[in-house]
Amino acid sequence: MNDYWSMVFVFVLATFIGLGVIRRVSRLLYTPLMSLTNAISAIAVVGSIAVTGGEYPKAIRVLGAIALFASMTNIVSGFLITDRMLKMFKKQ
Amino acid sequence: MNDYWSMVFVFVLATFIGLGVIRRVSRLLYTPLMSLTNAISAIAVVGSIAVTGGEYPKAIRVLGAIALFASMTNIVSGFLITDRMLKMFKKQ
Amino acid sequence: MTYAVAQVAAILATALFIFSLYWMNDPKTARHAVVAGVSGMLVAVLATWFQPEIVHHGWIVLAIVAGFIVGIPLSLVPLTAVPQRTALSHAFGGLAAGLVGTAEYFLGLTEHPAQLTAFRTSAIVAEVILGFLTFTGSLMAAGKLQEVKWIPQRPVTYPGQNVVNIGVLVIAVALGVVVVVHPTAAWSGQVFYAIVGLAVLFGVLLIIPIGGADMPTVISILNSYAGLSAVAMGFVLGNKLLVTAGALDGSSGLILSIIMCRAMNRSFTNVLFGAFGTVQKTVATGEQKAWKQETVEGAAQLLEQASLVVVIPGYGMAVAQAQHRVRELYDQLTKRGITVKFAIHPVAGRMPGHMNVLLAEANIPYSALVEMDEINPDMPQCDVALVIGANDVVNPAARYAKGSPIYGMPIIDADKAKTVLAIKRSKNPGFAGIDNELYVQDNTWMLFGDAKAVIGELVKQLAGGGGLH
Amino acid sequence: MTYAVAQVAAILATALFIFSLYWMNDPKTARHAVVAGVSGMLVAVLATWFQPEIVHHGWIVLAIVAGFIVGIPLSLVPLTAVPQRTALSHAFGGLAAGLVGTAEYFLGLTEHPAQLTAFRTSAIVAEVILGFLTFTGSLMAAGKLQEVKWIPQRPVTYPGQNVVNIGVLVIAVALGVVVVVHPTAAWSGQVFYAIVGLAVLFGVLLIIPIGGADMPTVISILNSYAGLSAVAMGFVLGNKLLVTAGALDGSSGLILSIIMCRAMNRSFTNVLFGAFGTVQKTVATGEQKAWKQETVEGAAQLLEQASLVVVIPGYGMAVAQAQHRVRELYDQLTKRGITVKFAIHPVAGRMPGHMNVLLAEANIPYSALVEMDEINPDMPQCDVALVIGANDVVNPAARYAKGSPIYGMPIIDADKAKTVLAIKRSKNPGFAGIDNELYVQDNTWMLFGDAKAVIGELVKQLAGGGGLH
Amino acid sequence: MKIGVPKETAADERRVALTPDVAGRLGKSGLAVLVERGAGEAASFGDEAYQAAGATVVPAAAALFRQSDVVLKVQPPSRGEVRLCREGAALVAVFQPSAARDAVAALAARKVTAFSLALLPRITRAQAMDVLSSQATVAGYKAVLLAAAAAGRLFPMLVTAAGTLAPARVLVLGAGVAGLQAIATARRLGAVVSAFDVRPAVQEQVESLGAKFLRLEITEQAEGSGGYAKELSEETHRRELAFIAQHLKDTDVVITTAAIPGKRAPLLITAGAVGGMKPGSVIVDLAAETGGNCELTKLGRDVVRNGVLILGPANLPSTVPYHASQMYARNVSSFLLHVTRDGTLVLDFDDEITRDTCVTHAGEVRKP
Amino acid sequence: MKIGVPKETAADERRVALTPDVAGRLGKSGLAVLVERGAGEAASFGDEAYQAAGATVVPAAAALFRQSDVVLKVQPPSRGEVRLCREGAALVAVFQPSAARDAVAALAARKVTAFSLALLPRITRAQAMDVLSSQATVAGYKAVLLAAAAAGRLFPMLVTAAGTLAPARVLVLGAGVAGLQAIATARRLGAVVSAFDVRPAVQEQVESLGAKFLRLEITEQAEGSGGYAKELSEETHRRELAFIAQHLKDTDVVITTAAIPGKRAPLLITAGAVGGMKPGSVIVDLAAETGGNCELTKLGRDVVRNGVLILGPANLPSTVPYHASQMYARNVSSFLLHVTRDGTLVLDFDDEITRDTCVTHAGEVRKP
Ligand SMILES: NC(=O)c1ccc[n+]([C@@H]2O[C@H](COP(=O)([O-])OP(=O)(O)OC[C@H]3O[C@@H](n4cnc5c(N)ncnc54)[C@H](OP(=O)(O)O)[C@@H]3O)[C@@H](O)[C@H]2O)c1
Ligand SMILES: NC(=O)c1ccc[n+]([C@@H]2O[C@H](COP(=O)([O-])OP(=O)(O)OC[C@H]3O[C@@H](n4cnc5c(N)ncnc54)[C@H](OP(=O)(O)O)[C@@H]3O)[C@@H](O)[C@H]2O)c1
Ligand SMILES: NC(=O)c1ccc[n+]([C@@H]2O[C@H](COP(=O)([O-])OP(=O)(O)OC[C@H]3O[C@@H](n4cnc5c(N)ncnc54)[C@H](O)[C@@H]3O)[C@@H](O)[C@H]2O)c1
Numbered sequence A, B: 001m002n003d004y005w006s007m008v009f010v011f012v013l014a015t016f017i018g019l020g021v022i023r024r025v026s027r028l029l030y031t032p033l034m035s036l037t038n039a040i041s042a043i044a045v046v047g048s049i050a051v052t053g054g055e056y057p058k059a060i061r062v063l064g065a066i067a068l069f070a071s072m073t074n075i076v077s078g079f080l081i082t083d084r085m086l087k088m089f090k091k092q
Numbered sequence C, D: 001m002t003y004a005v006a007q008v009a010a011i012l013a014t015a016l017f018i019f020s021l022y023w024m025n026d027p028k029t030a031r032h033a034v035v036a037g038v039s040g041m042l043v044a045v046l047a048t049w050f051q052p053e054i055v056h057h058g059w060i061v062l063a064i065v066a067g068f069i070v071g072i073p074l075s076l077v078p079l080t081a082v083p084q085r086t087a088l089s090h091a092f093g094g095l096a097a098g099l100v101g102t103a104e105y106f107l108g109l110t111e112h113p114a115q116l117t118a119f120r121t122s123a124i125v126a127e128v129i130l131g132f133l134t135f136t137g138s139l140m141a142a143g144k145l146q147e148v149k150w151i152p153q154r155p156v157t158y159p160g161q162n163v164v165n166i167g168v169l170v171i172a173v174a175l176g177v178v179v180v181v182h183p184t185a186a187w188s189g190q191v192f193y194a195i196v197g198l199a200v201l202f203g204v205l206l207i208i209p210i211g212g213a214d215m216p217t218v219i220s221i222l223n224s225y226a227g228l229s230a231v232a233m234g235f236v237l238g239n240k241l242l243v244t245a246g247a248l249d250g251s252s253g254l255i256l257s258i259i260m261c262r263a264m265n266r267s268f269t270n271v272l273f274g275a276f277g278t279v280q281k282t283v284a285t286g287e288q289k290a291w292k293q294e295t296v297e298g299a300a301q302l303l304e305q306a307s308l309v310v311v312i313p314g315y316g317m318a319v320a321q322a323q324h325r326v327r328e329l330y331d332q333l334t335k336r337g338i339t340v341k342f343a344i345h346p347v348a349g350r351m352p353g354h355m356n357v358l359l360a361e362a363n364i365p366y367s368a369l370v371e372m373d374e375i376n377p378d379m380p381q382c383d384v385a386l387v388i389g390a391n392d393v394v395n396p397a398a399r400y401a402k403g404s405p406i407y408g409m410p411i412i413d414a415d416k417a418k419t420v421l422a423i424k425r426s427k428n429p430g431f432a433g434i435d436n437e438l439y440v441q442d443n444t445w446m447l448f449g450d451a452k453a454v455i456g457e458l459v460k461q462l463a464g465g466g467g468l469h
Numbered sequence E, F: 001m002k003i004g005v006p007k008e009t010a011a012d013e014r015r016v017a018l019t020p021d022v023a024g025r026l027g028k029s030g031l032a033v034l035v036e037r038g039a040g041e042a043a044s045f046g047d048e049a050y051q052a053a054g055a056t057v058v059p060a061a062a063a064l065f066r067q068s069d070v071v072l073k074v075q076p077p078s079r080g081e082v083r084l085c086r087e088g089a090a091l092v093a094v095f096q097p098s099a100a101r102d103a104v105a106a107l108a109a110r111k112v113t114a115f116s117l118a119l120l121p122r123i124t125r126a127q128a129m130d131v132l133s134s135q136a137t138v139a140g141y142k143a144v145l146l147a148a149a150a151a152g153r154l155f156p157m158l159v160t161a162a163g164t165l166a167p168a169r170v171l172v173l174g175a176g177v178a179g180l181q182a183i184a185t186a187r188r189l190g191a192v193v194s195a196f197d198v199r200p201a202v203q204e205q206v207e208s209l210g211a212k213f214l215r216l217e218i219t220e221q222a223e224g225s226g227g228y229a230k231e232l233s234e235e236t237h238r239r240e241l242a243f244i245a246q247h248l249k250d251t252d253v254v255i256t257t258a259a260i261p262g263k264r265a266p267l268l269i270t271a272g273a274v275g276g277m278k279p280g281s282v283i284v285d286l287a288a289e290t291g292g293n294c295e296l297t298k299l300g301r302d303v304v305r306n307g308v309l310i311l312g313p314a315n316l317p318s319t320v321p322y323h324a325s326q327m328y329a330r331n332v333s334s335f336l337l338h339v340t341r342d343g344t345l346v347l348d349f350d351d352e353i354t355r356d357t358c359v360t361h362a363g364e365v366r367k368p
């Protein structure tokens, strides 16, 4: 139980940070920001790895591997495309 | 152990929030802000209450009571004076 | 020890993600943001991977390699396809969360029933619902944006839609409660599948009534859902990194969609709940040419992105005495390296040289003024023609409408610009008293209001760079 | 259940504290901040109090009542004494933390030796050192500010000071390590007392070399220390609310002192480490007045709060060609209902009527221009005198400095305004080539930079409403 | 078709009907341009410039008139010029037929097709030919310069070591084209400007130049056809005079431009009102040529009464010959191109512009 | 102590040394002010206004001079006026002693204490008395108005249905007080202005008015004492002439104000350079009184050469008598208060201002 409460605490604090940080983003950066948060949301990769690599039944691990693949795709394409877009912001 | 790490986590997140929130404070409000954070730092009152009200040796509880008194002074005077200062910011 | 390493890694990764988002505030630091994000992800992946519980590495490597193989080409889509790509990506993210949730549940069911506490089971159910609805919802959104032929682009609505949608969601949640209460009953697995099915269905239903214009906002909300499903996963796995990263993502998606709704003058709740009720009306007006309004934010953005802006002032600028604001706008744009020209029509205003008098008063350099004959050949290259209280002098009817009082008057070819932004107070005509089709052209956006006020707002946008409060 | 209540209370209190600090960003919402802070504190106190472990209530009530009795008068000190009061308050806070830490340690020592794990003991030691050094440090700071006679106001320095100070701290920390390693040895109690003693001593030593001008920054740092000691207490008690509130406090104190150092052109590390090494020099110069810099943000806020702003333009406005920016500023301020007057000195600029030419170009209405003789009687009522690139015409030396080339010239009495904001590029003198004491007056704040750029920033602040970048 | 540009013969007329630049353009569109020697000199356009632009310089007026199919002038033709005109030729100038009855009769007698651009309808597509507007622009500008040069004070406000100079208060009466330009020019110089006109639509236009509009509530309809003003009823006129007199008391400079087409200029400032003004004030009466807005105005003369200086300048545009000619040339060439098709004159009397401007044709006087 | 203000006798001098407003102030500080009848009339200050301000109007100059302890004038006294002066009285006016040797000798002979404000040191505390600055301000402003009124073109750029009028290009040579004011005024009217001066410090000042500075690299030190310019070496002068001639080619209006105290005005525009200018251009030479910056300038006359009009106006401030007098009066009264203590003249020759301005005292000529 104790730990769950820590989790909730952490969740609340992190939400505050998220709200605080994003408020000031310039409109110009909305699109890259979406790609970036998209990439970050692929943090589910952590769970996928745990499921895929653990000592579990194969069926479960297959689900994990699919999830891992999906997350990984997100991470790779998300960061790369963000970077690509940001490159275009360099001014003359 | 587990719980200590949660604590550290919480600490780090809260620090981020603190940094983020205060950066934008106007210079006009420095003095009231200091009083306010001064009052909030008296959150140590929570510990003092625990020590004072618990089933502990008297000597310990005396320490707690002194601490409680000190914190309480801070809370009361801190909030009151902050409010007093802020009242002066009302526009014509 | 490994536990401590994992915790330190989690804290580090969290900090990196926070910095990543923070640096995104400013184009100057935005590229650091990517570095921080990548580093955070790397730390997270490695720390997880090196935990002692991870014993099978083959599949992991395989899945990662596959991820790269698919991810790299996905990142090379043309920029016009970026929204679709992001939506697709969300679908993947949702899928991953849903699958992990499913795996966790059946793992509990088959191997460690004790682990299916009420808390964990609730978290799993939340993760699965959020994950799968994000999955199909994002797929639908991507399909709409990509104009896939068997997904209708325009909003599809039918009577009772709200009831159906909410019903599906309610049933899914209710089943979830059932599973939480009886996590290990013989039929629980079936119920769980039902939940998954309903979530998949709900994702589809959610997007069907939303039109293309609202898609960016929807994508942002789906992003938020993806983040929340990661939070749920974090609760399930007891992983604080997942919780923080997910929360960052969830909250930023939320804020972003609120900001975008405001900028586009949409009701956030409508978009959030799948446009229940009102959005249809605005979108479905159909063929007859309509006046399209742009927000100041949108207009500012358009101007910011332009490389050649042609300002066409008219009598309205004079009436509003907006010349000083126009100068501020000029300063803001030229500061960004944008070329700004003032196209002066010979009879703009109400006296010869009316515009000159005002622009000189505002100290617009003569070199920025261009005569009609000079600017017209360049108008097709103009990214934004900003018409400030001019009407007759940009009325294309002068070219062909024989009966019109302005027939034969040469005009400034504002209509040939890539985009037209026009500022006026109302739909009233100008001096000649005739309608102006320029205003209802496809690429024209109106900014209704007093020119001084509107340009003041534009300047504020460009100077302050937004902000919510 | 009580546990859950405590947790929810902790989350609620945390959220309230965060909002409290957030609302403090803006004078408009600042009073909500107090409400939020008080509510948060109330929630925290009640939730703690109603925990089942709390069995003795009498003393608690007593201590709280005593706190009110002392706290209320303390809050009524004259505003000039606010810094002292804050320092004193920090002393109380430090004392409380130190005492609780001591209590915890001896509680562990006498009753539950098992609780003195390395982690907890470290936390206790940290709490005690931070608490007691804050205690005496704050007392010293309060004494210096209150100009108590047996505390020297001016920085006291002596050779080897750094070594002594650092030595004391190092010994305290080393003893702390000893206690952590042997928390329950027979002599541990003694060692613990020694730590307390050294912390008390260090607090005194820390403040001795710091001069009055740096006191506000020091107080802010002490605030940060008080916050950190609360964090340590949170670790000891396993209380997350203490950790968050303490961290908020610690980080905000830190940021605040960094911002203040920057604004006052002080090195933060110097102030942080009790002026080890260099601050003496700057501070020891004693009476000689220093140039104080204001940030654009701060200046914007000052202007916003004013009800009468007198702009005093000079040659610098002309050189910078800042007249259009000045007009924007004028618009921004008058829009807020602030009265803005332009005080035109007869010889401002380099030709008769120089300022008129420029202000007319920017279309500042004649009615906003006031002659020197008319404005001077009103200057004491002026909230902010904004000096834009003027120098000689506001130099008080003209009133009394017989030898000076400008002696006898009537000047605009900018120095009599409540606050002076002065824009210029450097510390260079003006046409007459003489220093201007107005700039180093107590109520003068400099905005260094080209007038056009600085005013542009000010306008941006006022228009866009803030943001850091 | 040959276009002839004689040297203007009227006294003090420094403008020329065509500038080299515009002559060149006409040449490119297939018309031959003849220019009398020295025609542009007073406006700083030398003969070489015309030649360089492709025009032929003709030494004497007689030869020029003889060869020209269309003669372009600024002022109405003198008796002698009418006599020089070829029968059947066309002539374009600016005049009110009612004020030049002799010339009109002579032109008709000589079967000249004469156009007066003063009669141009004020419609959108005629704007490029609108000489009244273009010349009024020059007049409005120049009137302010005359006033500023004649005034004993500076226009802008100046705060100096020798005291503060108050800005001049300028009042513009009649805010048509010239009046608006006068407002703009006076404001440029830093004066505090207010304006008055009977047409209510003008208020917005005056304010669009940053000046103050003085509002007199008038119940009758003061705007006639074509955006021109009508004459006021006697009662309203009396109120107007009192209203203006009131405002003149603290005015330093007055520019009057009020006009009603084809009528005597309305009287706005009585001798009594001048008496109420401060000594040192200046009135520039742009309506001097049509009788003056001020009772004391004498065309072309400076009158001083009670220390108030009243200028009634004649033909102001001619005193800014370079730019006035440039605009005139553009106007007249636009008109010319409007009435020619493929290098010959084509008269379409269904066309509003042609119909309204044609004063004589085929021996007939079309405008009385 | 009685202060006398005679009516100016010089031809074309419309200013008056004291205005009613300032006379009133002097009265309040204990001085009796006598004003000759009609003294302020040409500047629109009537005798009643002086009386209302507490001054006494004296019918004739002779009586006025007889009674006055200090006589305030604008122009240097004529022979007749010197004769009218009371022995031992004081007189304040503006003149260069070197250019008025006769008057100086006569004044000394009559033991008049004469001050010339033209000799005032350009120091901060003398700014309120600085007639050169105040009158140069008026001259700079008026010069532009003269140029604008004389030019064949409009100053501002105007885009109209009759074509676009290019803005006038104005060049100001010498950017002292008059030059800067000319720049400001021309810019107000909408001209494109550039300026040239030999003192490098001027560049910033010119740019501070939004005009362009034409930069000629000069190696020698062109700034002398008191912020005034020095004469240039022959080589530099030659380069300067060529540089200016180059820029004159595409200039429409030139205002020249270059001066070197006590010397003939430097020659900046040769006849050859005028030949290179476009016909219709205008030069206003403010240095005409000290020899002219243009070789062709004739003081008080309009010269036309190659279509270029060269104006050499004399005494421009006098043509704006109201404001020029107002500023002069403030200046001269500041000076008067500086040299009086408790209602009597106190001469402290240790004081820079008194020392520098005093031309004759106790029968001695103190400035050659
Ligand atoms: N230049 C001359 O010499 C002259 C002389 C006489 C007539 N004209 C005629 O005037 C016309 C000039 O064309 P134009 O395009 O300049 O003017 P226009 O056709 O009269 O149009 C002006 C537009 O500005 C808008 N407007 C008015 N006040 C405004 C305010 N405060 N804020 C924002 N918008 C405002 C009006 O729309 P809302 O009412 O909806 O705001 C109107 O549509 C031509 O027809 C020309 O022939 C010119
Ligand atoms: N009005 C006249 O007729 C006349 C004529 C001749 C002389 N004067 C003399 O000129 C002086 C006028 O006084 P004043 O106060 O107007 O001017 P000032 O004393 O010359 O001071 C001007 C100030 O503006 C600052 N500055 C210059 N450029 C700037 C820029 N781009 N941005 C921001 N600040 C800038 C300078 O400081 P930084 O360099 O540090 O930026 C300087 O301290 C008097 O001494 C007067 O006697 C007047
Ligand atoms: N449509 C076009 O293309 C076009 C072109 C040029 C001018 N115009 C319009 O033509 C109209 C006339 O302009 P104009 O300059 O030739 O006018 P104008 O010279 O005939 O008269 C000048 C001004 O005097 C005013 N006036 C008349 N009687 C008055 C009185 N008793 N008191 C005060 N003011 C009085 C008139 O209202 C007018 O504004 C204006 O409305 C102008 O906008 C239209």
Ligand SMILES: NC(=O)c1ccc[n+]([C@@H]2O[C@H](COP(=O)([O-])OP(=O)(O)OC[C@H]3O[C@@H](n4cnc5c(N)ncnc54)[C@H](O)[C@@H]3O)[C@@H](O)[C@H]2O)c1
Pocket (backbone or CB within 6 Å): D350, F122, F123, F124, F127, F130, F132, F133, F136, F173, F174, F175, F176, F177, F178, F179, F196, F197, F198, F199, F202, F226, F227, F228, F229, F230, F232, F240, F257, F258, F259, F260, F261, F266, F268
């Ligand atoms: N300190 C004060 O209180 C005060 C008051 C008024 C004026 N001033 C200063 O006095 C100085 C002189 O002003 P002024 O208007 O009486 O000067 P001025 O009338 O003597 O000369 C006018 C200008 O001509 C320029 N000039 C001279 N020779 C030239 C040449 N060969 N080519 C080009 N330009 C040439 C001079 O540099 C000067 O700028 C200026 O620096 C002014 O700022 C100071």
